[in-house]
Amino acid sequence: MQGQKDGIVPFAAAQYLYDSLGSDEKHLIVSPIGKHHICYSEDFDEWYVEVLKFLQISE
Known part of the structure; x- marks a missing residue:
């Protein structure tokens, strides 16, 4: 989960971590308007x- 407008952790860092993980069970969920405190994002209901x-499914 990463907000593209995060001013603390750049989106490129999330993409790098996603690309580097060896697991096939991974998803990079992106909020186009999300900032660093992603749970307060206005589009919360779209990705939650x-x-x-x-x-x-990961349990």
Whole structure:
């Protein structure tokens, strides 16, 4: 989960980590308007369910 408008952790860092992980069970969920405190993002309801689904299949 990464906000593209994060002023602390650049989006490129999230993409690098995603590309570097060896697992096939990975998803990079992106909020185009998300900033560093992603849970307060105005588009929270658009990506939150996707995050929950990923966590449930990873149990």
